[in-house]
Amino acid sequence: MDNTERIKYLIIGNSAGGIGAVEAIRESDKTGTISVVSDEPYPAYSRPLISDFLAGRRSIDKLNYRPIDFYEQNDIKTVFGNRVTGLNLDDNTVQLESGQKLAWDRLLLATGGTPIVPPMEGREAGGVFTFTTLSDAIAIDDYLQQKPDANAVVIGGGLIGVSISESLLKRQIKVTIIEMKERILNVILDEKTSYMEHKAIKDSGAEIITGHTVSKINSNTHGEVYGVTLDNGDVIPCGIVIIAIGVRPRLELVNGTDIKVNRGIVVDRHMQTSVPGIYACGDVAEAYDFIYSENRLTPVWPNAYLGGRTAGLNMTGNATDYPGGTNINAMKYFGIYIVSAGMISSPDKSYQELIAEHNDVYKKLILKEGLVTGMIFSGDVDRAGIIYNLMKDRVNVESFKRSLISDDMGLLSLPESVWRDRLATVPTVNGVDCAVS
Amino acid sequence: MRKIYIKEDVCIGCGLCEVYCQLQHASVHDLIKAFKKRGPRPLARARVEAKGNLSFSVRCRNCEEPQCVYACLTGAITRDIETGMITVDEEKCIGCCTCMLVCPLGAIKQDKEHKKMIKCDFCQGEETPACVANCPNEALYCVEYDSVNKEVMAKSPSPF
Numbered sequence: 001m002d003n004t005e006r007i008k009y010l011i012i013g014n015s016a017g018g019i020g021a022v023e024a025i026r027e028s029d030k031t032g033t034i035s036v037v038s039d040e041p042y043p044a045y046s047r048p049l050i051s052d053f054l055a056g057r058r059s060i061d062k063l064n065y066r067p068i069d070f071y072e073q074n075d076i077k078t079v080f081g082n083r084v085t086g087l088n089l090d091d092n093t094v095q096l097e098s099g100q101k102l103a104w105d106r107l108l109l110a111t112g113g114t115p116i117v118p119p120m121e122g123r124e125a126g127g128v129f130t131f132t133t134l135s136d137a138i139a140i141d142d143y144l145q146q147k148p149d150a151n152a153v154v155i156g157g158g159l160i161g162v163s164i165s166e167s168l169l170k171r172q173i174k175v176t177i178i179e180m181k182e183r184i185l186n187v188i189l190d191e192k193t194s195y196m197e198h199k200a201i202k203d204s205g206a207e208i209i210t211g212h213t214v215s216k217i218n219s220n221t222h223g224e225v226y227g228v229t230l231d232n233g234d235v236i237p238c239g240i241v242i243i244a245i246g247v248r249p250r251l252e253l254v255n256g257t258d259i260k261v262n263r264g265i266v267v268d269r270h271m272q273t274s275v276p277g278i279y280a281c282g283d284v285a286e287a288y289d290f291i292y293s294e295n296r297l298t299p300v301w302p303n304a305y306l307g308g309r310t311a312g313l314n315m316t317g318n319a320t321d322y323p324g325g326t327n328i329n330a331m332k333y334f335g336i337y338i339v340s341a342g343m344i345s346s347p348d349k350s351y352q353e354l355i356a357e358h359n360d361v362y363k364k365l366i367l368k369e370g371l372v373t374g375m376i377f378s379g380d381v382d383r384a385g386i387i388y389n390l391m392k393d394r395v396n397v398e399s400f401k402r403s404l405i406s407d408d409m410g411l412l413s414l415p416e417s418v419w420r421d422r423l424a425t426v427p428t429v430n431g432v433d434c435a436v437s
Numbered sequence: 438m439r440k441i442y443i444k445e446d447v448c449i450g451c452g453l454c455e456v457y458c459q460l461q462h463a464s465v466h467d468l469i470k471a472f473k474k475r476g477p478r479p480l481a482r483a484r485v486e487a488k489g490n491l492s493f494s495v496r497c498r499n500c501e502e503p504q505c506v507y508a509c510l511t512g513a514i515t516r517d518i519e520t521g522m523i524t525v526d527e528e529k530c531i532g533c534c535t536c537m538l539v540c541p542l543g544a545i546k547q548d549k550e551h552k553k554m555i556k557c558d559f560c561q562g563e564e565t566p567a568c569v570a571n572c573p574n575e576a577l578y579c580v581e582y583d584s585v586n587k588e589v590m591a592k593s594p595s596p597f
Contacts, residue, residue, distance in 0.1 A: 010498065010567050020507070037510070046511040046512060047510075047512055048510045048511070048531075048533070049510075049511055052531065062528070062529075064512070065511065065512040066512055075504055107564070189580065212597065253550045262472045299459060299506070301510050301535075302507060302508035302510075302535060302539065305508065306507050306508075309507060328535075328538060328539070330534040330535040330537070330538045331533070332533060332534065332535050332552075337534060337547070339534060339537070339538045380539060381534055381535075381538075381547070382537065382543065382546060382547065383543030384534075384537060384538050384543070385504075385537055385538050385539050385540035385541060385542070385543050385545075386541065386543045388538050388539060389539075389541040391541075410484070410486040410495070410543065411493075411495060411542065411543070412487070412488040422542055423493070423495070423498070423542070424442075424498065
C-alpha cells in the first residue's frame with residue numbers, strides 16, 4: 001500500500017526563504033496543505049542572532065524569527081529534525097531520512113548554504129567548528145563552557161568570521177583572525193571601510209593576520225586541537241578553531257537531477273527552476289541581480305525572504321516577478337555602522353566613483369552611465385535606503401548625483417517625479433483625490 | 438487602514454511636526470522638560486525636508502509591499518494585517534539598520550542610544566497623530582480607508 005502523503009505546497013528549508021514562501025502562500029490560499037521540512041530541529045530562528053546567543057547577550061528562547069504559534073496559526077505541517085535524502089522528479093516525491101515519503105504539487109527548495117571546509121589536515125579534530133546554524137552555536141557554547149580559557153583561531157575574515165570574533169571577544173576569549181586575502185571583509189567592503197573594521201577589531205584586542213592561510217590544524221593524541229600551522233610555518237596555539245571561509249549552495253538534493261544548476265540552482269524571475277512546479281530561493285538559488293542584470297548568488301537574508309515570497313506567490317498561481325536582489329549588507333560590528341549594496345569598487349575605468357569624506361562620515365557611490373551600481377556608507381547611514389531604491393529602480397542619477405553624497409541628502413535631492421511617486425502625495429482612493437474635499 | 442498624507446503646497450517647513458512628534462515620544466509631556474531637562478532629546482519619527490520654497494514632512498507610509506518587513510533579520514518588524522500598521526518590536530530589534538537600507542523614503546531611523554530602529558507609530562492609539570493635530574497649516578492630514586473596498590472612511594483634520 002502506498003502511504004505517501006500528498007502535500008500541495010512542499011517547502012524544504014525553514015529559514016528566511018521558506019517562511020517568506022509560507023507567508024505569501026497563505027495570503028491567497030488559506031487551506032491548501034503546506035508542509036515545511038527541515039533537518040534543523042527548531043522552529044524558524046533568526047540566523048544572524050546566533051552570534052548574540054553565543055556572546056551571551058540573548059537567550060535561546062529569544063531567537064525566534066516568528067511567534068511561537070506561527071505554524072499552528074498558518075496551518076502548517078512541520079517536519080523538523082528530519083533530512084530529505086532523495087528527490088524523485090518522476091513521481092514528484094521526496095524521501096525523508098525517517099523513511100517517510102511526501103508527494104508535492106508544488107515544491108520549493110530553500111535548502112540554504114553549507115559551510116565551506118577545505119580538506120586541510122586536522123579538520124576532524126575536537127574543538128574545530130563551523131558557525132552557520134544554531135546547533136553550531138550551541139556546540140561552541142557547550143565546548144567553551146568546558147574550556148573557558150581557550151584561545152580561538154578564526155579562519156576567514158568575512159562576515160561570519162568577524163561576527164563570531166565579536167561574540168568570542170565578548171566572552172573574554174582571545175581571538176586571532178586569519179584571512180587569506182590582503183584585507184578582511186573584502187567581499188562586502190572597500191579598502192577604506194575594511195580598514196576601519198580592521199582597526200576597530202584590533203582595538204578590541206583581537207589579532208588579525210592577513211595574506212596567509214592555515215595549512216594544518218594541530219591536535220593532540222586525544223584528537224583535541226591545540227593550535228594551527230600557517231602556510232609560512234608559523235604556529236598559533238589555540239584551544240578552539242572556527243572555520244568561517246564562506247558558504248556554498250547546498251545542492252546535494254538536485255545534483256544529478258534535471259534541475260539546472262550553475263553555481264546555485266538557476267531560477268527564472270518567478271523563482272521557478274528549469275523543472276516546472278519546482279522553485280528555489282535563498283542561498284541555494286542563483287536568482288536575478290539587478291546590478292549585473294544577470295543571475296547571481298546573493299546569499300543574504302533579505303533576498304532569501306523576498307525570493308521565497310516571490311516563489312510562494314507564483315506557487316499559488318499569482319504570477320509575480322522577483323524584483324531582483326543584489327548583495328546588501330548592514331553591519332554594526334565593533335560599534336561601526338556600515339551599509340553596502342551592489343559593487344564595492346569599480347570593475348574598470350568605465351565606472352565613476354563619487355566619495356564624500358569628513359569626520360567619521362564616509363560615503364561612496366559607484367556609477368556607470370548614470371546608474372548607481374554600488375554604495376558604501378559609513379558613519380551617517382540614515383536615509384541610505386533612498387539611494388538603494390534608486391539602484392533598484394535603475395533611475396538615471398547623472399543630473400543630481402553629487403547631491404546624493406551630501407549631508408542633507410533626502411527625497412528632495414531626487415527629481416520631482418521620483419519623490420512624488422515615493423511619497424504618493426496625492427492619494428486617490430476610490431478614484432477620488434483625497435486632498436480635495 | 439490609516440495613512441498620513443502631505444499637502445506640500447501649504448507646508449512652510451516650520452518643523453512643528455518634528456517638535457510635536459518628539460514631544461509625543463518623550464517620557465515627559467512638557468516641551469521645556471522634554472527638550473532641555475530630561476537627558477537626551479527624544480527623536481522625531483518625522484523629518485522635514487526643504488529646498489527653496491518647497492518643503493514637506495516625511496514619515497513611514499506603511500507600504501503595502503513593506504520592504505522593511507521583508508528584509509528584517511530578526512522578525513522584529515511586522516505589518517498588522519487588519520490595520521496595515523508596520524511596527525518595530527523593540528525587544529527583537531537589534532538595530533542592525535537593514536530596514537533603513539531598503540526603505541525608499543528613508544523613514545526608519547536609528548536610535549543610537551538604545552541601539553534600536555524607530556519609526557512613525559501613529560502616536561500609538563491617539564485618534565489624531567501629534568504631527569497632524571499640530572500642523573498650523575493643515576499640510577498634514579490623516580486618511581482612514583477601507584483597504585478592501587478602497588473607500589474613504591474618515592479624514593482628519595475634518596475638511597468641513
